[in-house]
Amino acid sequence: xxxxxNTAPPRxxxxxxxxxxALRDRASAAIQASFEAFGFSRIETPALEHIALLxxxxxxxxxxxxxxxxxxxxxxxxxxxxxxxxxxxxxxxFDLTVPLARFYAQNQGQLLxxxxxxxxxxxxxxxxxxxxRYRQFTQCDIDVLGxxxxxxxxxxxxxxxxxxxxxxxxxxxxxxxxxxxxSAMVVHCGFDADAEGRVFVSLDKLxxxxxxGVSAELTEQGHSPxxxxxxxxxxxxxxxxxxxxxxxxGDGDPRTAPAVERLSTILGAFPDGLPGGGTLVFDPTLVRxxxxxTGSIFEIGLEGLPxxxxxxxxxxxxxxxxxxxxxxxxxxxxxxxxxxxxxxERNWEPSQGASRxxxxxxxxxxxxxxxxxxxxxxxxxxxxxxxxxxxTARQLQELGEAGYTGFARAGDGGASGGLPTVQxxxxxxxxx
Amino acid sequence: xxxxxNTAPPRxxxxxxxxxxALRDRASAAIQASFEAFGFSRIETPALEHIALLxxxxxxxxxxxxxxxxxxxxxxxxxxxxxxxxxxxxxxxFDLTVPLARFYAQNQGQLLxxxxxxxxxxxxxxxxxxxxRYRQFTQCDIDVLGxxxxxxxxxxxxxxxxxxxxxxxxxxxxxxxxxxxxSAMVVHCGFDADAEGRVFVSLDKLxxxxxxGVSAELTEQGHSPxxxxxxxxxxxxxxxxxxxxxxxxGDGDPRTAPAVERLSTILGAFPDGLPGGGTLVFDPTLVRxxxxxTGSIFEIGLEGLPxxxxxxxxxxxxxxxxxxxxxxxxxxxxxxxxxxxxxxERNWEPSQGASRxxxxxxxxxxxxxxxxxxxxxxxxxxxxxxxxxxxTARQLQELGEAGYTGFARAGDGGASGGLPTVQxxxxxxxxx
Numbered sequence: 107x108x109x110x111x112n113t114a115p116p117r118x119x120x121x122x123x124x125x126x127x128a129l130r131d132r133a134s135a136a137i138q139a140s141f142e143a144f145g146f147s148r149i150e151t152p153a154l155e156h157i158a159l160l161x162x163x164x165x166x167x168x169x170x171x172x173x174x175x176x177x178x179x180x181x182x183x184x185x186x187x188x189x190x191x192x193x194x195x196x197x198x199x200f201d202l203t204v205p206l207a208r209f210y211a212q213n214q215g216q217l218l219x220x221x222x223x224x225x226x227x228x229x230x231x232x233x234x235x236x237x238x239r240y241r242q243f244t245q246c247d248i249d250v251l252g253x254x255x256x257x258x259x260x261x262x263x264x265x266x267x268x269x270x271x272x273x274x275x276x277x278x279x280x281x282x283x284x285x286x287x288x289s290a291m292v293v294h295c296g297f298d299a300d301a302e303g304r305v306f307v308s309l310d311k312l313x314x315x316x317x318x319g320v321s322a323e324l325t326e327q328g329h330s331p332x333x334x335x336x337x338x339x340x341x342x343x344x345x346x347x348x349x350x351x352x353x354x355x356g357d358g359d360p361r362t363a364p365a366v367e368r369l370s371t372i373l374g375a376f377p378d379g380l381p382g383g384g385t386l387v388f389d390p391t392l393v394r395x396x397x398x399x400t401g402s403i404f405e406i407g408l409e410g411l412p413x414x415x416x417x418x419x420x421x422x423x424x425x426x427x428x429x430x431x432x433x434x435x436x437x438x439x440x441x442x443x444x445x446x447x448x449x450x451e452r453n454w455e456p457s458q459g460a461s462r463x464x465x466x467x468x469x470x471x472x473x474x475x476x477x478x479x480x481x482x483x484x485x486x487x488x489x490x491x492x493x494x495x496x497x498t499a500r501q502l503q504e505l506g507e508a509g510y511t512g513f514a515r516a517g518d519g520g521a522s523g524g525l526p527t528v529q530x531x532x533x534x535x536x537x538x
Numbered sequence: 539x540x541x542x543x544n545t546a547p548p549r550x551x552x553x554x555x556x557x558x559x560a561l562r563d564r565a566s567a568a569i570q571a572s573f574e575a576f577g578f579s580r581i582e583t584p585a586l587e588h589i590a591l592l593x594x595x596x597x598x599x600x601x602x603x604x605x606x607x608x609x610x611x612x613x614x615x616x617x618x619x620x621x622x623x624x625x626x627x628x629x630x631x632f633d634l635t636v637p638l639a640r641f642y643a644q645n646q647g648q649l650l651x652x653x654x655x656x657x658x659x660x661x662x663x664x665x666x667x668x669x670x671r672y673r674q675f676t677q678c679d680i681d682v683l684g685x686x687x688x689x690x691x692x693x694x695x696x697x698x699x700x701x702x703x704x705x706x707x708x709x710x711x712x713x714x715x716x717x718x719x720x721s722a723m724v725v726h727c728g729f730d731a732d733a734e735g736r737v738f739v740s741l742d743k744l745x746x747x748x749x750x751g752v753s754a755e756l757t758e759q760g761h762s763p764x765x766x767x768x769x770x771x772x773x774x775x776x777x778x779x780x781x782x783x784x785x786x787x788g789d790g791d792p793r794t795a796p797a798v799e800r801l802s803t804i805l806g807a808f809p810d811g812l813p814g815g816g817t818l819v820f821d822p823t824l825v826r827x828x829x830x831x832t833g834s835i836f837e838i839g840l841e842g843l844p845x846x847x848x849x850x851x852x853x854x855x856x857x858x859x860x861x862x863x864x865x866x867x868x869x870x871x872x873x874x875x876x877x878x879x880x881x882x883e884r885n886w887e888p889s890q891g892a893s894r895x896x897x898x899x900x901x902x903x904x905x906x907x908x909x910x911x912x913x914x915x916x917x918x919x920x921x922x923x924x925x926x927x928x929x930t931a932r933q934l935q936e937l938g939e940a941g942y943t944g945f946a947r948a949g950d951g952g953a954s955g956g957l958p959t960v961q962x963x964x965x966x967x968x969x970x
Contacts, residue, residue, distance in 0.1 A: 113644040116588060121584075127582055131570075138563075143919075144915075145921060149556055152552065158544075159544075173607050174608045175607055176605075176608055176626060182622065184625060190625075194608060198585075213553055217555075222922060242584050255904070261923065460574075480813070490578075492652070504650065
């Protein structure tokens with residue numbers, strides 16, 4: 107390997123440098139601690155899953171983005187194969203929800219009921235690379251399995267809001283809606299019941315293309331103008347909130363009343379607002395993309411941010427599908443990579459970390475250097491040895507930029523063997 | 539997906555349950571904190587690497603165990619392919635050292651010198667499944683890159699011993715040797731210099747097959763009986779330690795004196811023993827398997843354990859190979875999965891964790907249940923709501939087994955709205 111090697115990571119994937127990992131680790135620890143305070147426990151599943159599981163239809167478009175793994179040994183016959191299915195047995199997971207369903211079916215006997223899971227881990231999607239999108243990225247999900255009532259939604263919302271507050275995100279806007287209520291609205295307005303899916307897809311674009319755009323798209327789909335007008339009117343008037351909408355819908359649809367009650371209960375559980383700060387509002391225009399939601403849905407945005415940072419909802423059909431029975435399920439997913447962008451932008455500092463001391467030396471006896479660094483370490487500091495460079499000023503600047511908070515020179519301890527004095531390092535200036 | 543699905547993870551891979559992840563998380567956090575105290579910083583590389591990098595010859599036999607990833611989209615032509623190389627572009631990493639070399643070549647301009655890296659992460663090997671061996675498992679490495687002197691070894695040993703001490707492993711036995719010294723020994727005894735590799739492989743089996751077994755194997759290889767006898771005699775007498783061996787070797791080989799000095803310096807850096815407890819000894823029979831070591835090598839065992847729990851050494855040739863230059867490098871790898879087995883066996887408890895309270899309810903208003911759980915959470919407890927089961931005694935037992943330390947009943951707060959009393963839960967009995 108003396109020829110020049112391509113040392114870049116695979117396209118769309120990242121090397122994470124020490125300062126980046128430090129931020130990720132601190133955020134991840136704060137998130138996990140917040141969720142654990144609400145009784146959630148972290149689980150892990152393997153990165154690889156059987157390809158049949160990943161391609162079972164629960165993953166939507168993500169199933170087209172799977173990194174597939176070649177069979178090994180005698181099971182592999184590339185020359186004789188006419189299709190990739192013949193040479194593939196596993197794939198890298200593209201989300202944490204499909205593996206959760208498998209995990210729950212496999213291990214249910216050993217899990218508390220309801221089962222409250224934290225999953226923080228990498229997923230892989232062979233997406234077209236673009237700025238801010240990666241082909242390996244971290245997802246961060248919490249799910250409550252086995253709780254049919256709104257207590258699941260309430261705990262998920264409380265834990266997630268608390269968690270984001272612990273990250274310094276106190277200005278969140280949490281919007282909530284219900285898929286059953288959306289269905290009732292669509293039917294109430296006069297759409298065909300089987301057009302629901304397409305109507306949802308258009309409605310989901312309201313933020314992006316506006317009411318006129320949605321209206322035009324629905325018209326193009328050939329729905330009745332009266333239905334479109336009714337729906338846009340229902341959507342436009344959000345001032346009356348849930349009760350006004352409930353009144354407008356009346357009791358013609360049996361799905362309306364239970365959905366309204368669920369939403370009322372959830373909204374009513376936060377009389378003093380969200381625990382970490384921010385707002386919780388009913389938003390009849392919220393749809394969310396995935397097809398598997400069966401009840402309440404929610405999404406969290408931040409003031410002035412064009413994308414959401416968390417989302418979730420109830421999906422009672424999916425988890426139990428492998429066991430041929432119903433398992434109530436509700437989840438919230440934090441967009442970990444997006445949240446990190448926000449934290450970096452806001453210069454989030456979780457708390458005063460341990461001081462990090464660079465002990466500069468000019469060679470000399472390694473045993474006494476180790477003893478000296480051990481001495482400086484006694485107060486809980488992180489201490490690292492560096493050979494002093496000629497351009498010490500430049501070296502100190504680099505150390506400051508790398509997060510070191512202080513330095514000492516090994517020679518300064520004196521002949522008495524005392525410890526050298528730690529002097530503060532100027533932190534990296536904002537321009538760096 | 540209403541048919542019964544295979545819900546087992548891929549063969550040789552594991553689902554990790556909450557109690558398992560909790561132990562792993564605590565161990566991992568303690569390890570990382572110990573290393574950070576010595577100025578090491580965690581980095582991350584992607585799970586996938588270019589297949590050419592993984593197959594470049596640095597991975598030894600592990601290169602035969604790679605999970606290979608199929609090309610995607612138009613680049614993939616399975617029907618037309620005659621060999622797997624034509625349809626594969628990436629592979630899952632089989633260790634953290636090959637990716638570290640790539641990372642260092644790619645990002646060196648942004649790294650402090652010396653660069654002290656922590657890597658804790660999963661690797662994948664398609665090994666024949668067997669008890670205690672997994673196809674996805676966690677490796678835990680620290681490496682010092684760019685430090686040619688024994689300070690690297692000394693810091694690695696100090697940090698690793700401290701780290702294992704933090705995990706309660708105070709009875710470690712750290713053995714150290716030097717590949718250059720081993721080479722000098724082999725030549726001194728009269729073996730052909732080019733037989734060194736095969737001699738090392740046999741010598742490495744000393745623990746398993748004993749001196750007679752090694753002797754027989756070397757005889758079978760056709761080496762001179764006098765050389766074999768000389769080597770076995772050198773190996774047999776370890777009582778005199780490093781100085782006796784140095785005297786026996788004399789100064790016929792230019793590699794002897796520097797190696798002896800390196801070893802003396804390292805051994806001399808721990809006059810009071812290892813920081814976390816345990817012993818540090820020179821062992822001329824230590825070889826270690828991998829071919830890439832160029833200087834000192836070390837390995838850590840535990841009293842009564844048939845396998846080592848950590849190992850490492852200096853490998854100056856590998857890291858710089860991608861850049862066509864020398865980069866001094868030295869690393870220590872903790873066998874994370876093996877250490878976990880020991881910790882589980884020894885019932886390691888890092889420190890009193892937060893109390894975990896199960897709040898049992900009989901339904902009722904979700905808002906007041908949330909308020910009640912928030913109240914109990916104020917003292918830092920983790921609090922989780924559970925619907926009380928009819929067989930409450932059995933439920934409490936399960937909660938204790940799952941790590942809950944206390945419980946309260948939502949009804950016990952009284953009409954005044956006070957908080958219910960938390961009662962202790964008996965921990966899981968040892969038989970469970």
